[in-house]
Amino acid sequence: MIVASLHIGLRVYTPEEVWRALVANDGSSEALIISGLRLPRTLAALFVGAALGVSGLLMQGVLRNPLAEPGLLGVNAGASFAVVFAFAVLGVSGFLALSIYALMGASAVMAVIFALVATARGALTPVSLVLAGVTIAAFVSSLTQVLIVTDEGTMEALLFWLAGGFADRGGVILWSVGPLLIMGMLVAALFSRELDVMVTGDETSRALGIDTVRLRLFVFGLSSSLAGLSVVIAGPVGFIGLVAPHIARLMGGQSHAQLLPRTALCGASIALVADISARRIVMPQEVPVTATLALIGAPVLIGLVRTSRLRATA
Amino acid sequence: MTNIVLSQSARQGRRQTHVARYVIPIVALGFLIILATAIGSSWIGPDRVIAALVGQGTATDHIIIWTLRLPRVALAILSGAALALAGLLLQTVVRNSIASPSVLGIVDGAAVGVVLFLWLCSNENNALTVSVHWLPLAATCGAAVFAFSVAFLAKGDIAQPARLILYGIACAALAKALVTVLVILGPVYRSSQALIWLAGSVHTAHWQDAAILATVLFCALLTILALCPACEQMALDHETASATGLSVTQSKAAALALSVILTAAAVSFAGGIAFVGLIVPNLARALLGASFKRRAVLVPILGAAMVLGADILARVIAFPLELPTGSITAIIGAPYFLFLLMQKIKHGQT
Numbered sequence: 169m170i171v172a173s174l175h176i177g178l179r180v181y182t183p184e185e186v187w188r189a190l191v192a193n194d195g196s197s198e199a200l201i202i203s204g205l206r207l208p209r210t211l212a213a214l215f216v217g218a219a220l221g222v223s224g225l226l227m228q229g230v231l232r233n234p235l236a237e238p239g240l241l242g243v244n245a246g247a248s249f250a251v252v253f254a255f256a257v258l259g260v261s262g263f264l265a266l267s268i269y270a271l272m273g274a275s276a277v278m279a280v281i282f283a284l285v286a287t288a289r290g291a292l293t294p295v296s297l298v299l300a301g302v303t304i305a306a307f308v309s310s311l312t313q314v315l316i317v318t319d320e321g322t323m324e325a326l327l328f329w330l331a332g333g334f335a336d337r338g339g340v341i342l343w344s345v346g347p348l349l350i351m352g353m354l355v356a357a358l359f360s361r362e363l364d365v366m367v368t369g370d371e372t373s374r375a376l377g378i379d380t381v382r383l384r385l386f387v388f389g390l391s392s393s394l395a396g397l398s399v400v401i402a403g404p405v406g407f408i409g410l411v412a413p414h415i416a417r418l419m420g421g422q423s424h425a426q427l428l429p430r431t432a433l434c435g436a437s438i439a440l441v442a443d444i445s446a447r448r449i450v451m452p453q454e455v456p457v458t459a460t461l462a463l464i465g466a467p468v469l470i471g472l473v474r475t476s477r478l479r480a481t482a
Numbered sequence: 483m484t485n486i487v488l489s490q491s492a493r494q495g496r497r498q499t500h501v502a503r504y505v506i507p508i509v510a511l512g513f514l515i516i517l518a519t520a521i522g523s524s525w526i527g528p529d530r531v532i533a534a535l536v537g538q539g540t541a542t543d544h545i546i547i548w549t550l551r552l553p554r555v556a557l558a559i560l561s562g563a564a565l566a567l568a569g570l571l572l573q574t575v576v577r578n579s580i581a582s583p584s585v586l587g588i589v590d591g592a593a594v595g596v597v598l599f600l601w602l603c604s605n606e607n608n609a610l611t612v613s614v615h616w617l618p619l620a621a622t623c624g625a626a627v628f629a630f631s632v633a634f635l636a637k638g639d640i641a642q643p644a645r646l647i648l649y650g651i652a653c654a655a656l657a658k659a660l661v662t663v664l665v666i667l668g669p670v671y672r673s674s675q676a677l678i679w680l681a682g683s684v685h686t687a688h689w690q691d692a693a694i695l696a697t698v699l700f701c702a703l704l705t706i707l708a709l710c711p712a713c714e715q716m717a718l719d720h721e722t723a724s725a726t727g728l729s730v731t732q733s734k735a736a737a738l739a740l741s742v743i744l745t746a747a748a749v750s751f752a753g754g755i756a757f758v759g760l761i762v763p764n765l766a767r768a769l770l771g772a773s774f775k776r777r778a779v780l781v782p783i784l785g786a787a788m789v790l791g792a793d794i795l796a797r798v799i800a801f802p803l804e805l806p807t808g809s810i811t812a813i814i815g816a817p818y819f820l821f822l823l824m825q826k827i828k829h830g831q832t
Contacts, residue, residue: 205684235648261701284820288827299580300823302651306756307816310809375509407655469652470635475647 213301213439213457216402217412219349219394221435222356224409225416225427226391229367230384231285233294234414234472238274238395240298242305246277249312256319267400273379274396277304278388282482303326344396352394353432360424363387367424404456407441407465408435414472438464500608502771504780511559511787518555518794519547524624556692558793558807559786561752564699566785567706568744569759570777571737574713575647578824579767581746582760586650587628589756590657592749595624597664621750625742628653633738674735691751698747699782706778709733713774755792755808758785758813764822788814 220238227236238244250273251266284300356363362383398405412435416427442460519531526534526543533539534547569582599620608711632653636646706713712733745759762785766777792810799805 187791199809232504242650284824287824293644295647296823296827298651299585299647300820302585303816303819303823306812310756310812310816313809314805317805318803456662459659459662462655464654466652467660469655470649473648473652474635 188264197213203265208313209443210440211444212401214351216398216405217408217435217437217439218353218432219398219435220405220408220481221412221416221431221438222353222396223391223398224355224435225413225424225431226363226387226394226444227409228371228413229363229424230387230391231245231281231297231298232367233296233446235294235410235469237390237407237410238398239409241277241281241283242299242303242308243274243277243392243395244399244404245305245312247271247274247396248404249273249308250276251400251434252312254314256315262344263400267397270400271393271396274399277308278392280304282388301401345401349394349397352390352397353428357425357428359378359383359387360428363424402457405461407461407468408438410472411465412438414468459479486655497615502727507780507783507787510781512788514787514794515555515559518558518790521794521797522546522551553689553692554793555790557695557751558790560692560695561748561755562758562785562787562789564695564702564780564785565746565758565783565789566762567699567702567778568741568748569785570743570763570774571706571713571744572780573758573763574716574774575734575741579764580648580760580819581647581650582757583625583741584654584754584756585647585760586632587653587657588625588742588745589749589754590654590661590744591628592621592625593661593754594628594657594664595620595622595746597661597749598624599704601664614637618698618747618750622746623741624657625746625749626754627737628657629738629742641691653751657728685761694752697745698743702740702744703782707738709737709740710775710778713737713778716774752789753806753808756812756820758788758811761815761818761822762788765818807831 217431223243223456224237227241228234230236248271253273254266254269279298281301281304285297288296366380366383366387394411414432414462415434415438416430419430438461439457442457442464446457446460510556510620515533516521516528519535520526520528524546526546530543531547534543546557565583568588572586572588573579573581596617597609599617601615632646635649635653646700712730716730716734716737748755762781763777766780770776770780788811789807792814796807796810799810
């Protein structure tokens with residue numbers, strides 16, 4: 169818990185740092201810039217980071233796979249393909265409609281993953297699942313690429329969004345999706361005890377009177393909704409869902425009641441750190457936040473494989 | 483006696499089906515070559531294509547086909563063959579049929595080499611300060627660095643291909659991020675050039691590129707011929723292979739290096755064309771069985787046919803726009819790979 173409080177300290181501290189960096193960058197600390205551009209950006213990073221972290225935690229729980237993550241499993245790619253498809257082919261432009269398509273795309277990929285897990289009947293090792301996910305992601309993002317190349321208007325409108333990032337996200341998007349994300353995370357918190365039981369295994373949960381199938385489907389839906397909505401705000405942003413839950417686990421208490429808030433905090437602070445470094449590495453230009461996240465996330469993945477006792481043979 | 487005769491005739495029959503399995507892909511490749519040459523901004527009928535190829539036909543046809551269309555066809559064939567061979571070698575070395583140059587981060591490593599080269603070796607006027615012929619070397623260096631870091635990370639776990647693949651995925655992500663950062667850091671003109679190249683395409687082909695790639699491929703084929711017995715042994719487990727008296731480690735290193743060079747050469751001319759190295763060796767296994775020697779013959783043909791076919795599709799689907807060849811191979815390859823993965827899992831081989 170000491171570690172946890174330290175972490176909360178970090179989270180409070182990070183916005184301060186953003187603030188100071190901003191003031192130094194602008195020279196003149198114009199309130200307009202800060203409240204109009206920087207604050208939404210910071211909030212977007214907070215929401216998306218927390219939501220993706222929780223989404224990753226839920227996926228890891230429901231699949232009992234420490235490597236599950238919306239980015240690696242292709243769920244983010246599915247959501248972005250659905251958005252591009254709706255925009256380019258169906259001519260959908262309303263923001264809420266696009267969110268619904270993002271949800272459908274995320275859920276579709278999640279359903280494919282679920283089907284793979286179901287057909288393999290527990291024989292699917294973490295590595296095979298990640299390989300399957302990476303393959304699905306490659307497939308879906310190739311489809312996205314084809315759509316973008318064939319439709320130049322779409323490319324201009326969406327390329328920036330597709331690169332992933334927290335900058336210049338409209339306030340409207342933020343104020344409508346942000347609460348939804350918070351609601352999703354709260355719902356997850358309500359079910360934290362069921363999640364704990366689920367991780368221990370189907371037999372235990374059934375013995376305790378939990379409808380495992382329904383719970384699993386519910387958690388699947390919840391995690392893909394969180395991922396899909398995050399994609400609507402920030403585009404496909406990877407690795408937060410992988411890194412945040414593992415840092416949260418390192419900090420002690422393994423019950424979901426403790427893990428969920430900690431994962432959310434970790435996710436939010438990782439997103440902020442990544443966003444800040446994205447701004448600062450090559451000033452005055454910006455690196456896409458996806459790149460900085462990969463620079464942070466890939467070594468974590470390597471460390472995870474080195475230290476964890478993955479029962480993985482492929 | 484009758485038994486022996488019977489088995490001999492059975493063997494003959496089998497050999498005939500094997501021959502058919504070589505001949506059909508070759509015929510298909512020939513057909514694709516003619517089709518790929520015929521398709522373009524103006525359609526040139528197959529009869530005129532063949533006439534121009536054998537040195538007859540009109541002068542216009544001759545120029546269009548020999549200077550505009552054939553270099554592209556040649557580059558597609560050569561890079562497909564190189565990528566597929568690289569995949570076969572890699573899968574043999576790590577004894578895992580789901581490994582591939584792109585899964586292990588070698589393709590993205592080569593991309594880092596290329597972008598770094600474009601960035602470091604261009605002056606303020608956006609002109610290259612050194613000859614562009616060094617590009618494949620830069621790609622090879624980048625690919626080698628990433629291949630060896632994956633190998634280094636996995637050193638203790640070489641018996642566990644699972645970890646190897648996870649390290650590969652992590653390193654590939656790292657390399658992709660590096661490429662993004664480098665593209666932004668680099669000069670604007672070079673960046674846009676790098677972006678076009680990264681998408682994976684063979685549309686800016688010259689005979690010169692094809693010649694370099696052909697040389698690399700030819701040398702690689704000779705080396706593979708020499709490595710053939712060793713590669714057959716590698717399919718066995720480590721102890722058995724050592725017991726046959728081969729220096730397994732050395733031939734493994736040689737095969738790995740060859741795989742890196744082939745990947746880098748293909749990638750430096752054609753960009754990141756995905757899934758060829760992954761699925762073509764598996765396709766060859768489905769057709770011919772696990773023998774390395776037989777597959778080494780078929781794999782380049784199939785790889786060439788796959789990339790050429792994908793390139794034709796990339797040109798035709800959204801005509802007059804061109805799609806990246808790499809996305810077509812991914813759309814074809816990914817479902818097949820998922821199918822392979824599920825089959826492996828069903829047979830409990832994961």
